[in-house]
Amino acid sequence: MTTAFTVRDVPDDIARTIKIRAAEAGQSIQGYLLGLIMREASKPSLAEMAARAERYASDQVTHDDVLAALDEGRSGR
Known part of the structure; x- marks a missing residue:
């Protein structure tokens, strides 16, 4: 399903642009x-x-999680 929008009172210079x-x-x-x-x-x-x-900041990430992520990234090189 689609929806149609109408924008009224567009200034002339904006409409021209x-x-x-x-x-x-x-x-x-x-x-x-x-x-x-x-x-x-x-x-x-x-x-x-x-x-x-906020969701990312509230995640509990351990030191081991960081090291594991670094190792995983390096192994993909």
Whole structure:
């Protein structure tokens, strides 16, 4: 299922820039904006990155775990 978005009150200079960039990319405005939206949605937000960092920071990692990871990385060379 797909969803349609409508953006109202786009300033003229921004709309002109989007039209130019879409044309330079050889895309329709819709295709160009869809690409922008997809790229943006595929990146984690700052809140998601902070939550991920918090999870990693709270993991209990021992000295032996670090040494084992280093040995494993070196053996893959």
